[in-house]
Amino acid sequence: MRTIKIHLEPEAYEPVIRLAHQFHVRPEDIVLAGLNRIMKDTEMDRVREEVADVISCRKHSLPCWADHAHEIHAYESM
Numbered sequence: 001m002r003t004i005k006i007h008l009e010p011e012a013y014e015p016v017i018r019l020a021h022q023f024h025v026r027p028e029d030i031v032l033a034g035l036n037r038i039m040k041d042t043e044m045d046r047v048r049e050e051v052a053d054v055i056s057c058r059k060h061s062l063p064c065w066a067d068h069a070h071e072i073h074a075y076e077s078m
């Protein structure tokens with residue numbers, strides 16, 4: 001079996017853990033379900049755009065579903 005590792009900030013990791021607990025599954029199952037959804041999507045242009053958006057977002061901030069308690073807010077950066 002081949003391995004793909006992903007590294008998540010704690011603010012992104014915790015929502016995955018909470019959802020896994022809510023569904024009574026492992027965190028890996030949540031990630032695999034997300035991969036399954038995107039691999040089955042037939043609108044490849046939309047998928048390509050979403051992947052590019054995620055890459056760009058990761059460079060500058062957390063995903064929209066992440067806990068944002070530790071993120072620097074706009075008013076704090078002034």
